[in-house]
Amino acid sequence: MLLTCMHRTFSRKSEWAASPRQRRQKKTASHVVMELESTKDCSQAGKPFFCPSHPSEELGLFCEQCDQPVCQDCVAERHRQHPYDFTSNAVHRHGDSLRELLRSTQQRMSALEDVLGQTDGVGSAIRARAEAVATEICLFARGYVKAIEEHRDRLLKQLEDLKVQKENLLHLQKAQLQQLLLDMRTGVEFTERLLTSGSDLGILVTKGVVASRLAKLNSAAYSTHPSVDDSIQFSPQERAGQCHGYEVFGAVICKAVDPAKCTLQGEGLRSARQNELTGFTLLCSDTTGERMGRGGEAVVVTITHKDKKDCAVKPTVCDNGDGTYHISYSPEEPGLYAVCVYVKGQHVQGSPFIVMVKSQFRKHQGMFHCCTFCSSGGQKAARCACGGTMPGGYQGCGHGHKGHPGCPHWSCCGQVKMSSECLSGLPSDRSQRSLLRTVEL
Structure with a gap:
């Protein structure tokens, strides 16, 4: 058995080299910790161990109370009345406990080696999985970029077609206006020459044809404003379906809401009840009267008592996202209310209108x-x-x-x-x- 703690006669120099904690402990005051190599050399040499307190006595006994080897003189002096036994007997008991600890330590070492092996395996799996996910991300990003680029090209093509369409319509309208203006000029010039240079009989003979021609020119219908506008917008947050399996956003919008074409419907337009929630719906349309298929318009609604100007109702405007807006309100006072509905700062069709608010239901x-x-x-x-x-x-x-x-x-x-x-x-x-x-x- 390897003994790591041996009795030795300390020199003055070695006593002061010991730590203060060692100097304070009485039982181990004469102990010194030796390296395993030195004890191994001693055990292999088969040299006897002598008591540091009694150099002429061999350490043949073991004090159970102090848990250390002692000699016969130690048992008679400092270890008197302490239970002790021969070292050959004590080594079996203590050797068994050391062997049990050794087996337990060896088992834990084996378990630790398994854990370390698993850790290395998990680390390899993490790195492999991260590389696989990185490949998936790159493939996804490349596909997404390709889808966005294709959607961009499609939007630009749609924009170009819309521009050409509007330009063609504008050219057609311009040609019609120019032709009408040319016909009017010709008619005016002919009539002026007739009135200034024609004879009385000539004027009377051609009067009917000229008057009919001028009347027809005057009755020709034409718009005081170009029928084609520049209402082209891009809505980046509008859903545009899927492209190669990826959902894309962004749409070119050419329809512009026309407040004069917007209409109102619902029970809340005619009457309401005090302290009861009611409402109506605003339907937005473009200049051609076609229903708008998207929301996002600036809708403002005011509801004011006709007799009590300080009695106003705060309505709630809900954008349904499909070109319709639901306006709900709950009047607190009975009477007549003026309701104004604005889109882009202009009254819609039927605005303002009067709502009769009845008293609370009896x-x-x-x-x-x-x-x-x-x-x-x-x-x-x-x-x-x-x-x-x-x-x-x-x-x-x-x-x-x-x-x-x-x-x-x-x-x-x-x-x-x-x-x-x-x-x-x-x-x-x-x-x-x-x-x-x-x-x-």
Whole structure:
């Protein structure tokens, strides 16, 4: 067995060379740590080990309490009453524990070697996978670039075709205007010569033809503005479908919204109810009246009370992305409201318009029945507001009396529809409704 800790007689120099911690420990004050090579040499040489405290005594015993080899003099002095045994016996016990630790350490070494091998394998797999993904990225990028370049060429071709189309239409319109202007000049020059140089008889003879020609020229229809505009735009965020399996964006747009061709529809254009959400829809079209297929227009809506200028409603404009916009609002006050809808700062068709906001819906507080007698369960004391009575001493009126609607009705206001609004308390038709009211028990 290799002993790494041996007793030795310290010189003064070696004592001071020891660390302060070693000097403070009494049990190991005389111990020194030797290199394995030196103990190996000693064991191989078969030389006996002598006690550092008793140089003439061999270390043949082992102190169990101090866990160190000792000599017979040590057992008699400093290690008195300490359990001890011969080194030949103690080495078997301690050797077994060392062998167990050795086996455990060897097993952990094997496990560590396996982990290291796996680590190297995982590192190789990571590098291989990263290279494969890098190849995929490069292939994807090359395909995407190719798709974008093809989409770019397609957009430029579409733009060139659109430019040629607009130029051709403009040239045609220009040629028509030039021809009309030439015909007018010819007619004007001929008429002026006729009036200045022609004879009276010549004027009277050609008057009908000349007048007809001038009238036809004057009635010729032509637009005061060129029918072709320069409305060509590029929308980079608009979806343009797929190209070689890649989704691309960007579209050339030649249609421009015309506020005069935009229309409104919906219930919220005519009437609304106090504190209830309502709304209408704006449909945008271009100069030809064709519906716009995209959103993104600057839509502004104002809703102002006619009598209370400080009472304005803040509407919500929702862009549906298909050329339509839903405007929703909830008025807090009843009355008449002026609604203005602007696109690109201009009124749309039908704007401004007036909306009548009714008061909050009145719920019925009475009973939906056919007469006082029925609603009271046949009680004699039940009185009717109309003053009618039934035979047999009943004060409540029944079917068929004056003002009875002939069908079930609300006792509070006389409305015959169960889902109707209660009109009780409103000034209109109060005299007629009073005959229909019956008491609610």
